[in-house]
Amino acid sequence: xxxxxxxxxxxxxxxxxxxxxxxxxxxxxxxxxxxxxxxxxxxxxxxxxxxxxxxxxxxxxxxxxxxxxxxxxxxxxxxxxxxxxxxxxxxxxxxxxxxxxxxxxxxxxxxxxxxxxxxxxxxxxxxxxxxxxxxxxxxxxxxxxxxxxxxxxxxxxxxxxxxxxxxxxxxxxxxxxxxxxxxxxxxxxxxxxxxxxxxxxxxxxxxxxxxxxxxxxxxxxxxxxxxxxxxxxxxxxxxxxxxxxxxxxxxxxxxxxxxxxxxxxxxxxxxxxxxxxxxxxxxxxxxxxxxxxxxxxxxxxxxxxxxxxxxxxxxxxxxxxxxxxxxxxxxxxxxxxxxxxxxxxxxxxxxxxxxxxxxxxxxxxxxxxxxxxxxxxxxxxxxxxxxxxxxxxxxxxxxxxxxxxxxxxxxxxxxxxxxxxxxxxxxxxxxxxxxxxxxxxxxxxxxxxxxxxxxxxxxxxxxxxxxxxxxxxxxxxxxxxxxxx
Numbered sequence: 001x002x003x004x005x006x007x008x009x010x011x012x013x014x015x016x017x018x019x020x021x022x023x024x025x026x027x028x029x030x031x032x033x034x035x036x037x038x039x040x041x042x043x044x045x046x047x048x049x050x051x052x053x054x055x056x057x058x059x060x061x062x063x064x065x066x067x068x069x070x071x072x073x074x075x076x077x078x079x080x081x082x083x084x085x086x087x088x089x090x091x092x093x094x095x096x097x098x099x100x101x102x103x104x105x106x107x108x109x110x111x112x113x114x115x116x117x118x119x120x121x122x123x124x125x126x127x128x129x130x131x132x133x134x135x136x137x138x139x140x141x142x143x144x145x146x147x148x149x150x151x152x153x154x155x156x157x158x159x160x161x162x163x164x165x166x167x168x169x170x171x172x173x174x175x176x177x178x179x180x181x182x183x184x185x186x187x188x189x190x191x192x193x194x195x196x197x198x199x200x201x202x203x204x205x206x207x208x209x210x211x212x213x214x215x216x217x218x219x220x221x222x223x224x225x226x227x228x229x230x231x232x233x234x235x236x237x238x239x240x241x242x243x244x245x246x247x248x249x250x251x252x253x254x255x256x257x258x259x260x261x262x263x264x265x266x267x268x269x270x271x272x273x274x275x276x277x278x279x280x281x282x283x284x285x286x287x288x289x290x291x292x293x294x295x296x297x298x299x300x301x302x303x304x305x306x307x308x309x310x311x312x313x314x315x316x317x318x319x320x321x322x323x324x325x326x327x328x329x330x331x332x333x334x335x336x337x338x339x340x341x342x343x344x345x346x347x348x349x350x351x352x353x354x355x356x357x358x359x360x361x362x363x364x365x366x367x368x369x370x371x372x373x374x375x376x377x378x379x380x381x382x383x384x385x386x387x388x389x390x391x392x393x394x395x396x397x398x399x400x401x402x403x404x405x406x407x408x409x410x411x412x413x414x415x416x417x418x419x420x421x422x423x424x425x426x427x428x429x430x431x432x433x434x435x436x437x438x439x440x441x442x443x444x445x446x447x448x449x450x451x452x453x454x455x456x457x458x459x460x461x462x463x464x465x466x467x468x469x470x471x472x473x474x475x476x477x478x479x480x481x482x483x484x485x
């Protein structure tokens with residue numbers, strides 16, 4: 001991308017417009033693909049991007065003109081969730097659940113190993129005539145990568161790195177990714193992976209449909225972005241979130257993990273504003289480079305035949321509830337952005353339907369008219385996208401290690417239970433009245449029936465999902481079955 005383009009982008013942000021970023025708008029057709037090849041799929045996947053960091057959807061100051069244009073040209077799920085994580089590296093099982101369509105406790109080795117019986121989304125598309133290309137972060141094993149992709153470039157097999165010193169591999173058709181083949185790249189990660197996606201799009205001439213998987217490492221820390229992007233966000237101008245706290249009010253079992261030590265204790269407004277400013281700068285820089293990919297898709301004439309999926313692997317606290325990371329079950333950490341756009345998909349529609357990342361796999365299969373493998377446990381969102389249904393779930397289950405369990409219902413009640421060293425803590429939030437999760441109702445006797453009912457549902461879900469804590473018969477505060485749901 002020419003420097004003038006970047007300057008124009010920054011200038012447009014300062015002017016409060018997105019003209020430079022959206023000049024190449026994506027033509028979206030809703031025509032049927034009768035007698036034509038299957039649609040291409042462009043999958044844009046970000047790292048640690050919270051659900052409320054799309055400018056046109058939320059009341060914060062983050063600027064995302066290219067994500068805004070996807071919102072306007074597609075269907076946005078505002079209550080998409082991850083199921084949680086079995087380790088501090090939440091992104092590993094999250095990514096495995098997405099590519100396998102599996103639930104959390106049916107993954108092998110926390111998602112570091114994908115057995116052959118779990119047919120992954122790119123692998124399945126490859127079996128069904130798609131050319132598959134991957135670039136960026138792959139956190140689920142080298143063997144799994146080789147099963148998924150025909151081609152790729154600038155592949156990061158680790159979980160994180162500096163954004164200007166990135167250990168990557170070139171694609172090896174034999175699947176041999178020995179340490180000796182790794183080398184370092186100093187192009188900023190968001191630009192590097194976008195360059196690879198653009199290279200693929202510009203060079204792709206096959207009649208076969210393609211699946212392009214671009215998995216970014218931004219806005220994961222370290223918080224760094226080019227100077228012109230950091231200049232957009234002045235820490236003194238950053239409003240603190242309503243649920244900012246100097247410390248978490250009790251021990252959630254994970255207060256001394258790496259993420260939580262990125263800022264000193266107690267948290268101060270000044271330090272948190274600096275972190276948020278850096279986080280937003282990385283998102284806007286990432287948005288700029290994803291915009292380059294979208295522009296290339298349009299310029300090469302492929303946009304009209306391409307389904308675009310945009311999502312993130314998990315959220316991030318960045319000062320909310322006195323926390324910094326994603327090792328918790330609050331909305332800021334378990335909710336993620338999710339957008340579908342392209343042929344057959346309505347425009348400028350938002351839905352509050354509850355869903356998981358694992359639902360993306362069967363949804364794409366449904367749009368392609370192919371039956372998902374029997375190993376897939378997610379549910380298709382196609383009927384919601386097309387307006388034929390409002391919900392496919394009445395609740396979502398949430399888990400973090402052996403320490404935290406929770407659920408959220410379709411009517412926006414949320415229960416979180418903690419078992420830390422035998423000390424049990426319960427939280428109950430009415431998210432309709434309390435979206436920042438500040439007012440814990442669990443100790444109010446008038447909500448006892450509600451707590452008991454949700455706790456019974458939680459225990460039922462734990463058993464149904466083969467939760468190891470259920471199998472080990474941990475109590476998790478189960479008292480009596482309530483009927484106040």
